[in-house]
Amino acid sequence: MRARFASATTRAVNAASRRLGRGQGTVAGGRAGLRLDPKLLEHLSAGREVALVTGTNGKTTTTRLLTVALGATGDEVVSNETGSNMPAGHVAALAGSRATRVVLEVDEVYLPRVLTATTAVAVVLLNLSRDQLDRTNEVRMVAGRWRAALAAAPHTHVVANADDPLVAWGASVARDVHWVGAGLRWQLDAVGCPACEGRIEFTEGGWSCAGCGFARPETEVALVHSPQGLPSAAWADGRTHAIALMLPGRFNQANALMAAVAAEACGVDAIAALRAMEHVEEVAGRFTVRAFGEVRARLMLAKNPAGWDELLCLVAGSDAPLVVSINARVADGADPSWLWDVPYERLAGRAVVATGDRFRDLSVRLHYAGVAHTTEPDPVRAVAQAADGTGAIVDVIGNYTAFHDLLEAPE
Amino acid sequence: MSGPLRVAVVYPDLLGTYGDGGNGLILTRRAEWRGHDAELLQAVSDRPLPGADIYCLGGGEDGPQVRAARTLIDDGTLVRRVADGAVVLAVCAGFQVVGRTFPGADGEPHEGVGLLDLVTVKGAGPRAVGEVVAEPVGVEDLPVLTGFENHGGRTTLGEGTVALGRVTAGIGNGAGGGGEGAVGGRVVGTYLHGPVLARNPALADRLLSWALHDAVLEPLDDSASEALREERLGALHRRRLRRRK
Numbered sequence: 001m002r003a004r005f006a007s008a009t010t011r012a013v014n015a016a017s018r019r020l021g022r023g024q025g026t027v028a029g030g031r032a033g034l035r036l037d038p039k040l041l042e043h044l045s046a047g048r049e050v051a052l053v054t055g056t057n058g059k060t061t062t063t064r065l066l067t068v069a070l071g072a073t074g075d076e077v078v079s080n081e082t083g084s085n086m087p088a089g090h091v092a093a094l095a096g097s098r099a100t101r102v103v104l105e106v107d108e109v110y111l112p113r114v115l116t117a118t119t120a121v122a123v124v125l126l127n128l129s130r131d132q133l134d135r136t137n138e139v140r141m142v143a144g145r146w147r148a149a150l151a152a153a154p155h156t157h158v159v160a161n162a163d164d165p166l167v168a169w170g171a172s173v174a175r176d177v178h179w180v181g182a183g184l185r186w187q188l189d190a191v192g193c194p195a196c197e198g199r200i201e202f203t204e205g206g207w208s209c210a211g212c213g214f215a216r217p218e219t220e221v222a223l224v225h226s227p228q229g230l231p232s233a234a235w236a237d238g239r240t241h242a243i244a245l246m247l248p249g250r251f252n253q254a255n256a257l258m259a260a261v262a263a264e265a266c267g268v269d270a271i272a273a274l275r276a277m278e279h280v281e282e283v284a285g286r287f288t289v290r291a292f293g294e295v296r297a298r299l300m301l302a303k304n305p306a307g308w309d310e311l312l313c314l315v316a317g318s319d320a321p322l323v324v325s326i327n328a329r330v331a332d333g334a335d336p337s338w339l340w341d342v343p344y345e346r347l348a349g350r351a352v353v354a355t356g357d358r359f360r361d362l363s364v365r366l367h368y369a370g371v372a373h374t375t376e377p378d379p380v381r382a383v384a385q386a387a388d389g390t391g392a393i394v395d396v397i398g399n400y401t402a403f404h405d406l407l408e409a410p411e
Numbered sequence: 412m413s414g415p416l417r418v419a420v421v422y423p424d425l426l427g428t429y430g431d432g433g434n435g436l437i438l439t440r441r442a443e444w445r446g447h448d449a450e451l452l453q454a455v456s457d458r459p460l461p462g463a464d465i466y467c468l469g470g471g472e473d474g475p476q477v478r479a480a481r482t483l484i485d486d487g488t489l490v491r492r493v494a495d496g497a498v499v500l501a502v503c504a505g506f507q508v509v510g511r512t513f514p515g516a517d518g519e520p521h522e523g524v525g526l527l528d529l530v531t532v533k534g535a536g537p538r539a540v541g542e543v544v545a546e547p548v549g550v551e552d553l554p555v556l557t558g559f560e561n562h563g564g565r566t567t568l569g570e571g572t573v574a575l576g577r578v579t580a581g582i583g584n585g586a587g588g589g590g591e592g593a594v595g596g597r598v599v600g601t602y603l604h605g606p607v608l609a610r611n612p613a614l615a616d617r618l619l620s621w622a623l624h625d626a627v628l629e630p631l632d633d634s635a636s637e638a639l640r641e642e643r644l645g646a647l648h649r650r651r652l653r654r655r656k
Binding site for chain 2: 130138139140141188191192197199334335337338339340341360361363364365367368
């Protein structure tokens with residue numbers, strides 16, 4: 001009874017908040033519902049098949065790809081698509097739908113709580129690396145909390161990236177783990193062994209600790225590339241399938257493979273799942289090409305050094321004008337020191353415009369990286385400045401709120 | 412001086428959580444821009460620490476911090492080089508490591524390298540997180556220091572040790588007295604990361620000058636850093652005015 005009232009309140013507050021034009025109306029309603037019934041997430045999850053997706057990078061995309069894959073069966077699927085990935089956002093998504101299949105993006109720190117509340121069928125663990133250190137916890141601590149939560153969830157299928165030692169540490173206590181060789185470009189946060197504080201050595205396609213022998217688990221399936229660079233999924237049982245996505249980048253191939261294995265844990269064939277993902281063009285605005293007046297720009301999001309590392313790889317080789325936009329608002333973390341962990345040196349020789357609330361921090365970083373650049377505090381003007389009347393599509397990489405500022409800026 | 416100026420980032424695999432590797436880069440570039448030969452070394456923890464003129468230690472998590480201290484003590488190079496006049500910039504966890512003792516993940520004291528006479532314990536309250544402004548004390552003729560801190564330690568300086576600065580905003584050492592960081596000889600410790608030298612080029616030049624036998628350094632174009640300093644100091648000032656209203 002209490003749950004039904006709390007759930008109705010969640011919907012009512014969300015509807016009111018949307019009508020008032022105050023955001024997408026997911027967090028306010030969820031909070032109101034949780035105040036009335038602190039166990040609302042438990043109650044709303046009962047009788048549904050919930051899959052959770054967490055990790056530092058790729059959560060939103062993987063959640064979307066898994067939702068598409070499960071939806072291809074014809075079943076209705078509900079997901080927290082607005083990216084509100086804490087319990088208030090989960091409650092809001094669930095209160096608004098009766099779908100029995102559920103895919104939730106979960107903030108890394110909230111995984112234990114959400115896992116307990118939802119008794120999830122499947123959990124996807126993508127990766128763990130430094131992100132907003134002024135706000136969240138150190139990555140080792142997060143891996144340790146995952147470990148405790150997964151040990152207490154014997155009925156959950158865990159889909160884990162075997163190439164990330166911190167993920168492997170968190171997942172290795174779970175009863176049923178599907179290990180995926182999804183790759184890990186950013187390895188700096190994983191050199192200290194999470195098991196013994198020894199040193200992790202990375203080799204071609206593997207890793208191990210010299211101190212305690214903790215090593216990369218045998219994988220069930222891995223992301224592999226042909227000599228021409230074409231990606232495919234290769235299962236240990238001999239199955240293979242080409243991964244053909246509209247979404248660019250190695251990291252999205254990895255996200256798709258993780259989602260496919262999770263789909264299989266939810267009773268959907270992994271290859272059928274990969275096929276269903278082929279048609280996804282953009283996820284929550286990432287890689288959208290949009291116009292600002294005469295100028296067109298491709299919008300990309302990178303929130304932390306690991307994400308930047310992947311995107312700088314993606315834009316290498318292009319000579320499109322580039323705008324980099326950095327904010328340090330609450331959702332970004334107040335401390336942009338991570339700029340010094342990003343290999344901006346790779347942009348030397350490119351035409352770069354620095355913008356965003358913290359363009360001055362970025363400008364100092366680019367100065368020492370030897371990247372000639374101009375500055376323009378206003379992001380939309382920065383895009384025009386970068387295009388310089390050439391008609392070229394401008395590449396824009398922003399961190400979280402910087403990306404959203406441009407995505408939502410008026411034409 | 413024979414050979415290039417050598418700047419070593421100490422154990423980036425253990426102490427490099429907060430972009431502190433940038434301090435080594437900044438020192439190297441500022442030497443090169445003045446025509447000095449300079450070499451930036453990434454000194455990883457499973458090899459002997461190389462000889463260098465400046466050592467930069469950064470922040471790190473509890474486990475790797477303990478490991479870094481143990482490895483530096485066993486290696487012995489850092490203490491020997493400092494006795495021979497090498498310059499050290501130690502930030503956050505690195506600052507704690509160059510002291511006498513610091514707390515591990517369990518809160519128990521662990522032995523530090525002992526370059527500075529100071530002791531760090533785990534603070535009882537919440538972590539110190541946020542912008543810091545400090546009036547310089549331990550190094551003469553520096554402009555005001557600006558940076559960002561994020562630590563849970565409380566550091567008490569020994570009798571003969573001077574603070575790097577006195578905080579006018581933020582927490583700093585947090586052990587009473589308003590001190591931030593510490594200076595002993597040519598060893599500078601601080602809780603300011605960010606990295607600290609990006610916002611405080613004058614401190615970078617002081618360290619460089621020490622390493623270059625007190626050379627007088629010609630000024631560089633620091634307009635980007637100056638603009639950043641003004642913005643950060645201004646932002647803090649505006650926030651205070653708002654709070655007072």
